Amino acid sequence: MARMAEFIETHTLALLVLACAAITYFTRVSGYWIIARFKAIPPRLDAALQAVPAAVLATLVFPPALTKGPVEGAVMLIAVFLCIRFSPIIVLIIGLSILVVGRTVTGL
């Protein structure tokens, strides 16, 4: 026991990193485990799972677009229209260019 305590003492940070890695892997795999338990997916659960991309991506997009600042908000709005015509990489290049120019010009 004493030796184990000493090991934890000297490797605290590395062990903490590994604990964080374990919990991260757990969150990545556990959703699949839960779904794999179902023999047949009920229709409402299926509708919810089909909506995961729209629902979660919206939470990654709206808060920065609405709360980061006017330049960021404007760029995100322009990007919505760019997405109708162009592929993600083109949208990124145009969007980031407008952002950098907009920040420089407005000083925001």
Next chain:
Amino acid sequence: MKTGNEQLPENAGTEGWRHEFLEGAEDAMPIVMAAAPFGALFGAAAAAQGLPGFEIILASLTIYAGASQFVFLELYGLSVPAWSVVLAVFAVNFRHILYGASIGRKMGAFRPLSKYTAFFFLTDPQWAASEVRSDGPGLRPAYYFGFVVPLYSLWMAGTVIGVWFGSLIKNPTAFGFDMLLPIYFLAILMGFRKRVNWLPIVLVSGISSSVLSVTIGPPWHISLGGLIGLIVAAFLPLPKGKEERGDGEDG
């Protein structure tokens, strides 16, 4: 379960695997542009906080989740109890449970070992690109790991560079890299716009997560905002006579 190779056309063989792998790598390119600078930012920030190089690189190597690593760094700096650091990382990663539930259903072409390896690499852009792929030609390991290899390599390279040259990296937001991921996710989100009930779900999740981000604050606004959207999705009526995946040509 079938392997990825068996599901490819007969004559595809190694050539088909290679082709899909390169397609994955190509789709990862826009994200790789951000992976290296953010890896470097993490390495530099951790080194500046006095963490030893070994543990910093171990973190990028084993956690491999940008947001959680920064949360880990911030809380470690506050010298709070270890369990609360782990709990915070869990909170930041909670959304991954939704990713696994959604994408896990589309991994029929994966053997158990490659499936459980794949989950280790399930970052936000990895998941988003995999969803897009599964709506199109189908998700197979070659594509998935083709996306993983450049992303993980550049994330690691960035971390190492950050540890070494930490003081040189002053302001990664100068080139707008802080908005790269939001714009990328917007592009992916728009790609799903033909799915059933897309707009109401997007508005509900987007607005509720924005409100939550300024009230309760990060990281729970993502998971809670997403869950609100999913609950709405479960109870919205599906259009009559239409398939659930409304990503047909007519849309």
